[in-house]
Amino acid sequence: MSRHLPPTADNALASQLELAFEDNRLAAQLYGDFDQNLALIEQRLAVSATPRGNHVLLKGAASKVDQARRVLESLYANLEEGRSIDIADVDAVIRMIETEDSQLTLPTLERKGKVRMAQIATRKSTIVARTPAQDAYMRAMERSELVFGIGPAGTGKTYLAVAHAASLLERGDINRIILSRPAVEAGERLGFLPGDMKEKVDPYLRPLYDALYDMMKPENVERCITSGIIEVAPLAFMRGRTLSNAVVILDEAQNTTSMQMKMFLTRLGENSKMIVTGDPTQVDLPRGEKSGLVEAVNLLDGVEGVHVSRFGDKDVVRHALVGRIVRAYEQDAMRRLARKEGDTEGLARTLGTLPRS
Known part of the structure; x- marks a missing residue:
């Protein structure tokens, strides 16, 4: 009252x-x-x-x-x-x-005027959207086959993607979760690294594991990994596969090449969803190599079944200072790109700061 x-x-x-x-x-x-x-x-x-x-x-x-x-x-x-x-x-x-x-x-x-925020629920935990961008992202993952989560670290784009996948797995809507990340530091040549497949890619997928353990009991995570229900697969090992009845998450996608991104996106099979996350301002590819994420977003934004969720510094849900730090780095990235290529249009459109033609 x-x-x-x-x-x-x-x-x-x-x-x-x-x-x-x-x-x-x-x-x-x-x-x-x-x-x-x-x-x-x-x-x-x-x-x-x-x-x-x-x-x-x-x-x-x-x-x-x-x-x-x-x-x-x-x-x-x-x-x-x-x-x-x-x-x-x-x-x-x-x-x-x-x-x-x-x-x-x-x-x-x-x-x-009461706000009904989107939620993701599993037996262990319930996550409620903390920003309007998170709310839109969570709703998009429910209704779209391919979702891009674009923005800086700390906005929850990867964490929410894994949480959504865990929720669908518990509900029986899918049979598998596939986690992937380009291993730029190893040049994608994982065969030269010691250990089995899990040991090779674990360092690159640690953030994805952290989210899984938050949403599922540790023993369930280990059982699913052992049985292959949750699969860790480096991007280079996706070629030739058709991924059905699964949620496939590609993290750090700004470090994919154009060919790698096209290869990954065309793996989508029946009753599957793909969630692609990345920060276009943090590309670690060799000089002159175009980011597959930037290209894919510019090509596919507006295509039926595809949703692009864009996050900004206001969506950072860590310490308030992190948002201001992110803003400063984003502005610097735009300036550096302008000096390097003389054109920031592709990056600006991907980030949502420039309207599509």
């Missing part, structure tokens, strides 16, 4: 709103330990949020007060459904609300 109060005498443009939450126990969880959730809302939205029992008094600019209301009501709805919330969830809902009027693909908004 909410009740608008008259403007304050010292600022006629300010707004006051009192929210009431029926359950005192849930209200305490909503506020967070030492009211930390309210403190974050105050900091991010430039409002005052004062708790009084199961009531919260909001003060600030009218638009900001309304945003704070929607954030609190969305979080409270999650608590009513039996889900716990933490400071990261508060940050996620604030991001969602702040981008409502932007040109981004938005999450579904329920009545009363």
